[in-house]
Structures are given as structure tokens and as C-alpha cells.
Amino acid sequence: MSRKRRVRFYGVYVAASFLALAAVLVAMGLGVSPVRLGPVAAFLMVWAGSAGYVALATRARRRRAFRLRSLPVPRGVRLRKPFWIRLDGPLTFLGLIAALGAIVAGLGFPGVGVGVLLALGLIVGFGFLIPGEPRGGLTFEDDGMRLHIGAVHCLVPWSSISDIEAIGPEGFVMLRMAIADPQGVVDSVSPDTPRNRERFRRLVQGIGSSHGDMLLHPWTAGLDGQTLERAIREGIAGRPDPAN
Numbered sequence: 251m252s253r254k255r256r257v258r259f260y261g262v263y264v265a266a267s268f269l270a271l272a273a274v275l276v277a278m279g280l281g282v283s284p285v286r287l288g289p290v291a292a293f294l295m296v297w298a299g300s301a302g303y304v305a306l307a308t309r310a311r312r313r314r315a316f317r318l319r320s321l322p323v324p325r326g327v328r329l330r331k332p333f334w335i336r337l338d339g340p341l342t343f344l345g346l347i348a349a350l351g352a353i354v355a356g357l358g359f360p361g362v363g364v365g366v367l368l369a370l371g372l373i374v375g376f377g378f379l380i381p382g383e384p385r386g387g388l389t390f391e392d393d394g395m396r397l398h399i400g401a402v403h404c405l406v407p408w409s410s411i412s413d414i415e416a417i418g419p420e421g422f423v424m425l426r427m428a429i430a431d432p433q434g435v436v437d438s439v440s441p442d443t444p445r446n447r448e449r450f451r452r453l454v455q456g457i458g459s460s461h462g463d464m465l466l467h468p469w470t471a472g473l474d475g476q477t478l479e480r481a482i483r484e485g486i487a488g489r490p491d492p493a494n
Contacts, residue, residue, distance in 0.1 A: 384471075416476075
């Protein structure tokens with residue numbers, strides 16, 4: 251699906267949430283039992299609120315990406331994903347779940363709708379705990395790229411990154427990095443504990459894999475995929491940050 255069609259589709263999705271909410275509120279104002287429509291309205295408020303937020307955040311991300319692509323990526327500074335971008339994924343799923351809950355509640359089963367909302371919410375929450383990016387951010391250094399998870403960190407030397415592949419459409423670009431020496435990366439973990447080693451081993455090597463293969467999700471460290479790829483390739487090539 252092209253970017254223009256995705257934008258049009260999401261616009262319809264957002265408009266549908268607000269129109270459905272307005273229709274239910276009007277029906278309640280005309281005397282339809284709030285006991286029957288109250289749960290539906292609650293689900294629709296969640297759907298409309300989350301969809302509206304994601305629509306605004308999407309526009310803000312596009313502006314941020316356009317600005318980042320004309321700026322150098324700083325060295326020696328820990329870069330993190332802003333909280334407002336972190337909310338995007340969970341709220342997208344929350345809106346979809348709330349839309350489903352509204353349908354179920356409208357059929358007369360509000361308790362089932364709440365159950366669906368909670369169950370799928372737990373599934374989505376668990377999915378976000380699966381390693382897939384250094385959630386504490388990245389630091390681009392002269393020797394390599396430092397990965398952070400909370401207070402724990404390790405270094406991926408530029409010389410160990412053997413390949414970079416961009417995956418996905420414009421605006422949602424993920425990066426797959428082939429790492430020649432994943433064990434060397436794990437050995438650089440600090441503080442060095444078995445638990446910390448395992449966390450980073452899963453991040454840079456994967457579960458059940460013998461080679462280094464790391465996936466950086468869109469907007470890791472607050473950088474869009476194209477800017478992140480540029481920063482990594484400049485580090486590999488040894489080009490210093492023009493701002494320093």
C-alpha cells in the first residue's frame with residue numbers, strides 16, 4: 251500500500267471513530283437508554299482518543315524525520331526515543347481493540363468487550379517486552395555504536411557491522427544489521443552479569459541463532475530509519491560528525 255493510500259485509509263479510520271461516537275452521544279441525548287449505550291460510548295471514546303492522538307503523532311513524526319535528515323547525528327550523546335513516539339504503537343493497538351470492544355458492547359455484551367480489551371491488551375503488552383531494540387537508546391561513538399537498556403550498555407564496534415539492510419516502506423523503515431562478532435559485543439556488556447549478558451545476547455544474536463543479526467525498529471533512539479541508516483554508515487566509513 252502506497253503512503254498516500256495509507257494516509258487516506260487512516261483518515262477514514264479516524265473519522266469513523268468520531269462519527270460513531272457522535273452518533274451514540276446523539277442517540278443517548280434523544281433518550282436511548284444510557285445503560286445500553288454507555289459502554290459503547292466508553293469504548294468509542296477510547297477509540298477516538300487513541301486514533302486522534304496517533305494521527306497527530308504521525309504528522310509530528312513526518313516533520314521530525316524531514317528535519318533530522320538535514321542535520322548531523324551527534325556523537326557522544328545518548329539518544330532516546332521520545333515518550334510521545336513510544337505511545338504511538340500501544341495506542342494504535344488500543345484503538346483497534348476499543349473499536350472491536352464497541353462492536354461487541356453494541357451487540358449487548360459489554361462484559362465480553364471489556365474482557366477482549368484486557369486480554370488483547372495483555373498480549374500486546376507482552377509483545378512490547380520482546381527484545382527488538384535497545385530501549386534505553388543509542389550513543390554514536392568514534393569506536394562504535396553503544397546500545398543501552400536502562401543503566402546497562404554494550405558497544406557494537408563499527409568494524410563488526412558487516413551488512414545493513416533497510417526493510418519496510420518509507421516512514422516505517424527497520425534496519426537489519428549483520429554483526430560479525432556478536433560474542434565480542436556481549437563481552438563488552440557493563441555491568442557484566444549473566445542476566446545482562448543474556449539480555450544483550452538476545453538483542454544482537456537472537457534466540458537459537460549462532461550468528462549476529464540485530465533488528466532496529468522504526469524510530470529507535472528517536473531517529474527515523476533513513477537517518478539511523480545514514481548515521482551507522484557514516485560511522486562504518488569513519489566520517490566524523492560535522493558538528494564536532
